[in-house]
Amino acid sequence: MTELAYLAAGVLFIVGLKGMTSPRTARRGNRIASVGMLVAVVVTVVDLLSLDTRLVWGLVIGGMVAGAVIGAFLAIRVQMTEMPQLVAAFNGFGGGASALVAAAAVVASDAVMPTETAVTISLSLTIGAITLTGSFVAFGKLQGLVPSRQMFLPGGSFTNGAIAAAAVIAAGVGMMYDSTNAYWVATALAALLGITAVLPIGGADMPVVISLLNSFSGIAASMAGLVIGNQALIIGGALVGAAGLVLTLEMAVAMNRSVPSILFAKFGGTAAADSIGTQPVNRATADDCAIALAYAQSVVIVPGYGLAVAQAQHAVKDLANALEARGIAVTYAIHPVAGRMPGHMNVLLAEADVSYDLLLDLDQANPKFKQTDVVLVVGANDVVNPAANNDPGSPIYGMPVLNVEEASTTIVVKRSLSAGFAGIDNPLFYQDSTLMYFGDAKKALEDALSALENL
């Protein structure tokens, strides 16, 4: 009976995730998945009650209450702009929990177990530990506690490879000699690897890192499920592992880079950075932008990470409302890697009450730019760089970008002419049809709105 109930929980997870395939059904899907979780927890407790063994309920209840309070507090308090770091932290907790479950199994068996169990325990311990520490480094970078630029560790990939190899050897020793201490050494090395592997990665590559760690948290849960022979853990973990991997690969395609190159290779240009800002640009004022917008028939807004930093999502929506009141069609074009996690911009715009059918994907948006009067780029740079299409020497050549330069007029709202993450110049800024409107995104859009209202 218990097994069937766990299967039911797994089915509810699958049905719930299927709901996520449309914004219409997504909220219901999430609730169905949460019912699956409730079923799994209740069944576990009932099953334990039926066993007549010495049980330590105080710890279970204490842990559940503490976790529920902390989780609810974080979920209710978080700002939508901070979603990437919250998801990173949650990934870490999930990976950590799976590593702890495996650790408890090591202690309970005193490291004496069949080979297959030893292998899955090692995987659960090490993947869980990497997820825990890697996620908290990612959290630190996103929260600004750790510098978010690319960094370089002594030895680079070689150091990481050596740590990984040492962890594998330690786990092997644990299996051969039934040594608990060897398992702890493997876990500690994996935890170190999580830090050294994520620390060097730059902020704009965080969408890939978070997706991959998400996948790891699922795989760690699945391995823990194999250790204790629990189908609910295996199914739930496998679904999350697959979800994270799909997102990881999709992000890599959107950057035109392989996953290993994102994780292990230095990226970006530095030579060109010296010449940035030496060419003349068309500087625009709030009034210039208001006039360009007011006489347009169609406007496409392109948000980037700068919009999140400036918390400008409501200012964007207010400006869009004013344009729509003048009969101007406003849509939004969102690059898959805009922001710091997949879909980050969509959540921010949804928060500002932008209807989701106006949020266009890269493939939907690109054919439209030729017929667009004004494109308003807010805090984006590399994802609208035409060099990706026409400069084979550029580090981002081949990356799919939004072809905003095809519009009649492009307004770029940006704090300064500084380079984006890729560290390269953007020819878009020097085009005759481009207006550079410098300033903090939120302030700049508010000024443009008041200028529009005074026309």
Next chain:
Amino acid sequence: MSDQFIVGIIVFVLASFIGFEIIAKVPRTLHTPLMSGANAISGITIVGAILASAMGSGTFAAILGFLAVMLAMINVVGGFLVTDRMLEMFKKIPRKSESEEGR
């Protein structure tokens, strides 16, 4: 290898394929809530944590179990709640001009 372990591997492989098929159909606009929702599901490790904690042999195992329960529960409650909060915001807002777009 025990039968139970082999069944576990089979379930893992099949569930992974189901996951791939479903997730590939999720639109990009929902990728953030997808990730936080998937995150909550990875909190299923709570089941293992409860088992480890309740049957804990010795103080050390009990402490590990307690921490596992707490971390997994943060994941479960926080993950589902924040996903619900986000999905509540995704709305299709009807526009007056919608009928004109057909021109």
